[in-house]
Amino acid sequence: MDRIIADNLGKKYKRYSNRFSRLSEWITRNKYSGHTEQWALRRLSFVIRSGESIGIVGQNGAGKSTLLKLITGTTHPSEGRLIINGKVSALLELGLGFHPDFTGKENAAMICQMSGLSRSETNRLLPEIEKFADIGEYIDQPLRIYSTGMQMRLAFSAITAASSDILLIDEAFSVGDIYFQQKCLDRIRRFKDQGTTLLLVSHDMGAIKTLCDRTILLDNGQLILDGQSQKVLDYYNSMIARKTADANIRQTDIGPSRTITRSGTGEAIVQEIEIYKMDGEPARAFQVGEDVEIRCHVKFIQPVEKPSIGILIRDRLGNDVFGVNTHNLNKPVCLAKTEEPLWVQFFLKLNLGCGTYSVTVAIHSKDNHLENNYDWWDQCIVFQIIPNDSFRFSGIASLPLRVQIQRKNPWS
Known part of the structure; x- marks a missing residue:
């Protein structure tokens, strides 16, 4: 099933030179034009199917967050078509939807209800959210005293408390400690196994490689490359390194799963x-x-x-x-x-x-x-x-070690 279909998708914003230009347009009913058009996205076409895990990469200003806002419906396209099939859950800007004077528990309940959950479903999920966020007594304190890491814990816990058809995550791993990041990755993997479609925006290439089989590269609002994650990330890595106009990037497919x-x-x-x-x-x-x-x-x-x-x-x-x-x-x-x-x-x-x-x-x-x-x-x-003739082991590193087994405690 096709979860997301983008056909010649575009989004533009108006940029005004000063604060009076907008008023002049409104008074003259657009007879006077005091703005220039800036395209955040232009001519994007792709299809994302049920169960796919898609990474979205690009430098700052490439249009990644704008694309997620279009998918969530917080803004509307200026051109083209965008078809969404299924329930969407999104973790976008940190603190979005939170009220600083509400407690963590109250904010979590509000997020659940904004996501379409009933009051009974929200009350049922609150203990699980509190346990996953693991912020202790702060769950009953106002959000304004939370650190950014604590806000991230609460937001991720609330957004992902209930499964959805499509999960959007924008830079969720940029804050928080390693322990909580691993908990987030484990939960996302569980959603993947259940068939949830994942869209992940991140500058963490390791997270993209781990979670996403396919990656979309955006630059200046346009789709540059859409394909296997390793191939796209290699190209993106080279694109970042390109500092002068005469630098060039060459990719050669030499097999179904290897690109130089x-x-x-x-x-x-x-x-x-x-x-x-x-x-x-x-x-x-x-x-x-x-x-x-x-x-x-x-x-x-x-x-x-x-x-x-x-x-x-x-x-x-x-x-x-x-x-x-x-x-x-x-x-x-x-x-x-x-x-x-x-x-x-x-x-x-x-x-x-x-x-x-x-x-x-x-x-x-x-x-x-x-x-x-x-x-x-x-x-x-x-x-x-x-393998060599020594011991068998698992993992990607062979660490020198020595094992000693004794029946009596040598330290007593």
Whole structure:
């Protein structure tokens, strides 16, 4: 079932140069125009089906929050069609719908009733909301004395107390402690299992990768990319790094579930990268804990002041496992001249769990690629980790450990 259908959707606002322009328009019945039109969204078309989990990403001002407001009905489109099939629950701006003089319990009851729940349903859910929010005696105190984290706890608990067909969340994980964030993630996963359609707006790429199979990228109010989350996030990551007009982003599909993204300004490029066993042979399968060498061949097209070369290992879901660069390792590279080659070797022990991993390599300045991104080559190598002859374990990290079992208490 199609839960949300957007067809050539657009939303514009009027921007007035001064406070008298609006009054002049009203007095002259729009014969005098004192505004300019600003499109927050333009020509958006997509379909979201029942049970899908969709991430929405984009830089500030891209139109993400405006899209959620259109879906919730708090504002209306200026053009196109938007069809919503099902009950919508939304956690948008922090504190929206709360009254600072009401207690936490009173605000929670008000949110439930605004969501369409009856008084009896609200009274039945209040104990569960109080338990999930876990703010103690503050539940009976006025909201004005709450911290932002406590407000977030109460808002999320009330909005998600009852299941809905569509759940919208806008930056819910930007406040609150790690413990409560994990509780939120667990509840969202439960809703996903029940078939709830999820739309998540977040700058937390980890949350998007964990919860969303599909992601929509917005920029300047337009849909730039709609597809598999890892592919879209790689493109978004490269788009953020693009600081100059001559930087470009290239994506190549090499399979049904793997897309290579490469971006950069081109002053320096990675000509070759390979993973070697310690006997000097290149390989794509390694045992747990095996020592390897990742060797990068870099070429400088133009002189670059103090470049940094780094690697990033990701798991099959695109989650960052380990990343490092020469800047963070205090291995500075002096001024690189034009056409000068450079070989960088990273020696490491692959203390990883069994599974598929990828290597990303980058050349940039300082400690990250957000400034002066010369070359970012994502998923340039995919390799496998297979079991060794030691103990079996679960997870993505093989940690050195020692176990001791005794029948008598050695500390007594």
